[in-house]
Amino acid sequence: MDKKFTVVRYFAFGLEILLLFIIQSTPNLIPEVMGGRPLLLIPAALTIAYFEPEIPAMFFGLSCGILLDLGYGDNLGYYTVLLGVICFLLGWIFRDYMVVSFLNATAFSAVIITVLICVNFLFFYVFAGKAEPGMYFLNHYVSKIIYTILCGVILYFVNKGLFRSLLDY
Amino acid sequence: MEFFSDKKVKIVSITIAAVILVMIISAAGRPFLSSGVNFLTKGLSQVSAAAASQGEKTYDELLEENKALKKESANLRTQLVDYYDLKDENARLWKYYKIKKGNSDYEIMPASVIRRDSSQDFYSFSIDVGTTNGVYVQDPVITENGLVGFISSANAVSSKVTTILSPDLQAGALDKRTKDSGVIAGSALYADDNKTTLSKIDANAKIKKDDIITTSGIGGIYPENLIVGKVSDIKYDKYDATKYAVVTPYENIKKVTDVVVLTDFKNKGEIKRISEKEK
Numbered sequence: 188m189d190k191k192f193t194v195v196r197y198f199a200f201g202l203e204i205l206l207l208f209i210i211q212s213t214p215n216l217i218p219e220v221m222g223g224r225p226l227l228l229i230p231a232a233l234t235i236a237y238f239e240p241e242i243p244a245m246f247f248g249l250s251c252g253i254l255l256d257l258g259y260g261d262n263l264g265y266y267t268v269l270l271g272v273i274c275f276l277l278g279w280i281f282r283d284y285m286v287v288s289f290l291n292a293t294a295f296s297a298v299i300i301t302v303l304i305c306v307n308f309l310f311f312y313v314f315a316g317k318a319e320p321g322m323y324f325l326n327h328y329v330s331k332i333i334y335t336i337l338c339g340v341i342l343y344f345v346n347k348g349l350f351r352s353l354l355d356y
Numbered sequence: 357m358e359f360f361s362d363k364k365v366k367i368v369s370i371t372i373a374a375v376i377l378v379m380i381i382s383a384a385g386r387p388f389l390s391s392g393v394n395f396l397t398k399g400l401s402q403v404s405a406a407a408a409s410q411g412e413k414t415y416d417e418l419l420e421e422n423k424a425l426k427k428e429s430a431n432l433r434t435q436l437v438d439y440y441d442l443k444d445e446n447a448r449l450w451k452y453y454k455i456k457k458g459n460s461d462y463e464i465m466p467a468s469v470i471r472r473d474s475s476q477d478f479y480s481f482s483i484d485v486g487t488t489n490g491v492y493v494q495d496p497v498i499t500e501n502g503l504v505g506f507i508s509s510a511n512a513v514s515s516k517v518t519t520i521l522s523p524d525l526q527a528g529a530l531d532k533r534t535k536d537s538g539v540i541a542g543s544a545l546y547a548d549d550n551k552t553t554l555s556k557i558d559a560n561a562k563i564k565k566d567d568i569i570t571t572s573g574i575g576g577i578y579p580e581n582l583i584v585g586k587v588s589d590i591k592y593d594k595y596d597a598t599k600y601a602v603v604t605p606y607e608n609i610k611k612v613t614d615v616v617v618l619t620d621f622k623n624k625g626e627i628k629r630i631s632e633k634e635k
Contacts, residue, residue: 211473211474212470212471212472212473212474212482213471213472214469214470214471214472214481214611214613215472215611217474222548223474224474225474226474226475227474255475258471258473258474258475258476259473259475259476307475311477312477317477317523317524317544318523318543318544319543319544319545320544322544322545323477323544326544326548327477331474
């Protein structure tokens with residue numbers, strides 16, 4: 188079977204991830220809204236996983252996770268593992284049990300993004316013993332979560348478009 | 357007569373008649389048509405006349421000249437970019453020279469900010485130098501305006517800087533005027549306003565607004581006399597009622613783009629050396 192478009196699509200997703208990483212990490216590029224900036228790579232991984240089979244979805248999740256962890260510090264781990272697993276599960280669920288729709292995808296993304304960022308905050312801020320966690324969460328993390336979910340809506344349409352236009356029949 | 361009823365013929369006839377009429381009027385000394393046309397085309401004519409007066413050149417010569425000018429323009433553009441680069445580089449080097457001149461014991465490594473990731477808290481950032489450049493964890497990071505932070509993790513080619521706005525940074529500091537000492541540590545309350553705090557101040561301290569805070573050098577992690585900022589407020593902790601000062605750094609930590617890593621300085625790692633000697 189000819190997989191020409193699949194290869195091109197994966198290449199396009201790879202480029203998209205790289206571009207989002209650059210955008211996310213470039214100083215003063217994304218405007219800060221109410222103390223928060225979006226983590227673009229989380230919705231990117233999730234929205235790719237809605238359309239791809241579980242194995243490629245997992246690899247894209249891992250790639251996004253590695254880049255996110257790289258931005259956080261030098262220790263790979265939190266996002267790499269969780270996004271890898273979550274994207275695998277999403278790929279599997281949406282391939283066999285659910286239909287991809289805007290509502291489904293947005294609901295899943297909103298819940299996963301919120302949980303991931305909150306757990307990250309719990310581990311790397313609260314358990315690290317940093318001061319004023321409640322205030323810092325309200326001032327930075329709430330806006331970060333909302334900003335990331337909103338970016339996820341845009342990325343859903345981008346990746347849906349890429350998937351549909353580069354599909355092998 | 358059928359011939360004259362044709363539409364096309366009518367149009368041609370009217371046009372000819374109009375032209376003849378205009379010719380007659382012009383001949384009578386009222387050239388309104390040419391005046392109108394001249395009025396409309398005057399500007400264009402002036403430009404073309406000016407261009408023509410530049411010389412009597414053939415098309416090929418003009419083409420050749422155009423090519424040469426384009427090449428020259430490209431060269432000048434490149435030179436202009438180089439000039440701006442050199443100007444920036446000069447400004448940067450001048451800053452480093454001033455730092456080095458004032459502190460001959462400093463070994464410095466200039467660096468640029470390459471990443472400010474959304475996932476990093478308290479305005480931490482990554483710089484483009486790492487262990488291959490002699491940069492290691494705990495090295496202080498400064499600018500000509502004072503302390504910026506410290507290297508919290510380093511790999512071969514880049515390093516992460518934790519800023520003085522973060523509670524993770526704790527440095528011994530003192531009021532330059534009164535010699536009151538305390539600990540510089542970031543706070544979630546003030547980080548967004550580009551401010552840090554000097555805590556653990558003695559209850560009888562005479563510290564006041566606008567005093568300059570510098571590092572004390574105790575501990576050997578940060579050199580002595582490194583400017584941290586100026587006191588912008590004195591407050592009391594709501595939990596234990598101790599006094600602390602809100603310190604505004606002279607550098608805008610949230611926007612800084614060029615920094616210097618202090619890879620070595622007098623008394624660096626003093627505590628470590630003393631404890632090794634004692635052993």
